[in-house]
Amino acid sequence: MTKKWKMLCSLLLIATLLLSACSSNNGKSKEGEAVDSSGNKVEEPTELTVAFPLFGSAPKDMALIQDAVNEVTLKKINAKVELLPINFSSWQQQMNLMLSSNEKLDLIAIVGNFTQYMSKNQLLPMDKLLNEQGKGILNALDPDYLRAGKVNNAIYAVPTLRDMATSYGISMRKDLAEKYKIDLDKINTLADLEEPLKVIKAGEPDLAPLLPPTFSSVVNALPTYDNLVDRIGVLMNHGDNLKVVDLFETEEYAQQLQLVRKWYQEGLILKDATTNKVNENELINSNRGFATLTVINPMSYATGSNGAGYPRVIKELLPAVSMSSTITNAMWGVPVTSKVPEKAMEFLNLMYTDKELVNILDWGIEGKHYVVKSDNIIDFPPGVDGKNSGYNLNYGWMFGNQFLSHVWNGNDPDIWKKVEEFNKSAIKSKALGFSFDPTPVKTEYANVSNVVGQYFLPLETGSVDPEKILPQFIDKLKTAGIDKVIAEKQKQLDKWVEDNK
Structure with a gap:
């Protein structure tokens, strides 16, 4: 084969490869956008960073919980969530540092310090977001509770739904x-x-x-x-x-x-x-x-426990009262640093409406961290307890709508109904809201x-x-x-x- 013929074959091969590359977009459009097998544009998932405080270190299965959360969010709102747990001892310092340095942060739990965030102008007003992406939150929360997050006629944070007194x-x-x-x-x-x-x-x-x-x-x-x-x-x-x-x-x-x-x-x-x-x-x-x-609250008297330790007896010394601080001690807000507040609100809305997501955040992964015993009652799987479980936060009060949460074995199956009655029967401060x-x-x-x-x-x-x-x-x-x-x-x-x- 002559050198000229070899060169011609090489050129033909290159041309064939180029044509092949042009005819196959490898999941990309001409503009480089993601497309499906039919050539339809596919929107890339929005990345969200969601931060919350913990008493202690992050559970060993936190990465698995994040993966389980993303199975829900990718399917339902096309978002990929990074869960960012921070020890409570350094929580406020870390939040101030992240917010002042404009680090990526899209949703933050507000635990007992709502006024401090307001004094530093660190939260976005949420009224428009709630009306457009947060209707499930508006349906879940009593207007009196929503008012507690309102400053100068704008809502800057929404309380979680739990014991509100x-x-x-x-x-x-x-x-x-x-x-x-x-x-x-x-x-x-x-x-x-x-x-x-x-x-x-x-x-x-x-x-x-x-x-x-x-x-x-x-x-x-x-x-x-x-x-x-x-x-x-x-x-x-x-x-x-x-x-x-x-x-x-x-x-x-x-x-x-x-x-x-x-x-x-x-x-x-x-x-x-x-x-x-x-x-x-x-x-x-x-x-x-x-x-x-x-x-x-009614949960304090539950006989069951998903933790490890000594059983307790409880004596009430002051009657139940509902105050703004009771409402604002567990809230969620969108920080001013978020570049995607609409998507952050979509995720927050799921925390008040989606039972699957709520129970992943509250209890972990079914079959690994808990098993369903009957109806809404759950317990540890065989061989798992409060000491060796990879996810045993028991922070249902923090993650959105606790009334969507499973009930732990040994607790009152009607606990959420009783919490709701407790909320309604409490003394209301004249300054509630x-x-x-x-x-x-x-x-x-x-x-x-x-x-x-x-x-x-x-x-x-x-x-x-x-x-x-x-x-x-x-x-x-x-x-x-x-x-x-x-x-x-x-x-x-x-x-x-x-x-x-």
């Missing part, structure tokens, strides 16, 4: 309560806890008798006021007269600090309460504590928040002497501008009352 009390180990014959009928106030705690201290010296809730305090765990979300200006007796007062200057607050200080000095309260980052339930379950002050906008006093609000953050844990866990430290706390609050913040909150509350007559 809260009563407060004490949760203690059942075995020790029975061993030491603790009479729950005699415990009706915070002060009534003193004798039972002393009994435990004497009989179980290696245990901390009382554990403050993690990142909170003894005093804050039993509020007799509407904290108006942030405790920087509150309504005593849940708004009987709608007068905003400085909680930290009230006689009631000072008396509670004295009691808690006495308990701390007597060894009745966890010694490292101001620095402890271990969840109070984990401390109890690991035989390091006896009791904790807790929020109470009011949310404060700190923008007009954002400098003072930030300064006051910093002072509160510095002082409240040491004071409210008894770790410091209130006779010396409370006056310092009050002076620094005054210097930071708390009076100006309270005056602005009163002004906004008065207008809110007028607008909602």
Whole structure:
């Protein structure tokens, strides 16, 4: 074969390959867009980053949960979701860093700090998104609950659907309560806890008798006021007269600090309460504590458990109340950094309407993390328990509509119906639905928040002497501008009352 003929064959082969490449688009159109086998344009999945806090480290099967979530979202809204769990101890710092550096973030859980996000203008208004991509959310939530996320006539966050009221009390180990014959009928106030705690201290010296809730305090765990979300200006007796007062200057607050200080000095309260980052339930379950002050709802009395640890007995100390803070302590918002807020709202809407997605987030993967026993009742698969399960968050209160969630074996099959009745029967604060906008006093609000953050844990866990430290706390609050913040909150509350007559 001559060189000329070889060259001609090579040219013909190249031409054939080029023609073949032109006739086959390999799933791409002329413009490089994705197409199906029929040549129809296929829209690439939208990528979403969804962040939420965890008490502790991410479950070992988190990647599997993300894959299961994406099986749902790719099919139903053509979105691919990255789940971003962050330890609660660094949650706020991480959120501020991500939002200030414009990192990809499309949906965030808001746990107890709604006002802080508003003070920094970190959330997008959601009204249009809700009306266009979030109709399922609007159908699921009572308008009174939606109002709690409204500031200046715009909705900036939506609450999860769960227990929308809260009563407060004490949760203690059942075995020790029975061993030491603790009479729950005699415990009706915070002060009534003193004798039972002393009994435990004497009989179980290696245990901390009382554990403050993690990142909170003894005093804050039993509020007799509407904290108006942030405790920087509150309504005593849940708004009987709608007068905003400085909680930290009230006689009631000072008396509670004295009691808690006495308990701390007597060894009745966890010694490292101001620095402890271990969840109070984990401390109890690991035989390091006896009791904790807790929020109470119908689920608190359930006999079943999907966790590992000691069974509890619970005594209510304050009746159920529905306040804005009860609603705003678990919400979802679209951060200002999101480039795809419409798709973020589509995913959020699924969290309120799609039972499959809700139960993946709440309980994991059927057959691996749970099995269906009957109807809506689930339990661990054989060989799996709370200690070895790869996904055992039990965070149904966080992920959208908890009323779509399965019920764990041993719990009341009608629990969600009872929670709904609990919500309806609770006392409603006269300021339910009011949310404060700190923008007009954002400098003072930030300064006051910093002072509160510095002082409240040491004071409210008894770790410091209130006779010396409370006056310092009050002076620094005054210097930071708390009076100006309270005056602005009163002004906004008065207008809110007028607008909602």
